Every structure is written in C-alpha cells, then in structure tokens.
Amino acid sequence: MADNQSVLTVSIVTPDGKVYDGQTSLLVVKTTTGELGIMPNHVPVIASLAVDEARVLRDDGNKNEIAVNGGFIEFSDNVATIVADSAEKQGDIDVTRAEGARKRAEERIRKAKEAQDSDSMRRAEVALRRAINRINVANK
DSSP states (O other), X not given: OXXXXXXXEEEEEETTEEEEEEEESXXXXXXXXXXXXEOXXXXXXXEXXXXXXXEEEOTTSOXXXXXXXXXXXEEETTEEEEEOSOEEEGGGOOHXXXXXXXXXXXXXXXXXXXXXXXXXXXXXXXXXXXXXXXXXXXXX
C-alpha cells in the first residue's frame, strides 16, 4: 500500500473499547439497506449497520473478519469508523459461548410465541441474529 491516497484506515469501536484498527484497500460491511464496499477516496458516507460481519481485505489477499452487531459506519477522508453495539474479531469468538447464546435465544423465541409477547420476541430474535453472526464469523 504505497501512498495515503491508496489506503483507508479502519477503526471499529464499541462501548468496551477499540476492537480493530488497521489499514486496507477495501472494507465491506452490511448496512440496513444492503452491502457496502468502501475503497480509498470513496465519497463520504454515514450508514446504519446490520448485524453481520465486516470484512477488511489485507495486503496478502486474505481478510480480517469481524462480527459486528449493529451500530453505524462513518467514512470520510479515507477514514472509516465503525461504532458498534458490540464486535469481536474472528479469532476472539468463543464458539461454545455463542452456541449457548443461540440455544437460549431460540428458547426465548419459543416462549415468547407461546405467550404471544411481541416485545420479548423481537429482543430474542436480535439475540439470535447476534449469536448466529458470531458463529458464522468464527467458522469461516
């Protein structure tokens, strides 16, 4: 990555602190309206993020994958900042814990359906999406 105009800096932060900080030539995230690829010199953008992964292409052709659970992205002047509710790098995800969270969320969904409790159902569905996202990123 030769000059500052051909790279972008990516920073992913959560209420618990910085999860990722690095430079890349391509960042791909999923917004609430679809997938967004950002390369150096992209037009400024602010977007809400879906529960999904952020993919950061590395110089060697591989990529860093980070499970991002909501939040938003702001990009300008070749700096992308993701502010997420929570985020974990692929290697930091405890799959056993994520599987447990998935099972608990599925049980909460079952109970909310029986009780016809739409608020509990929505919260449980979000918890399930987050658990599945973590499992998917960890297993790539």
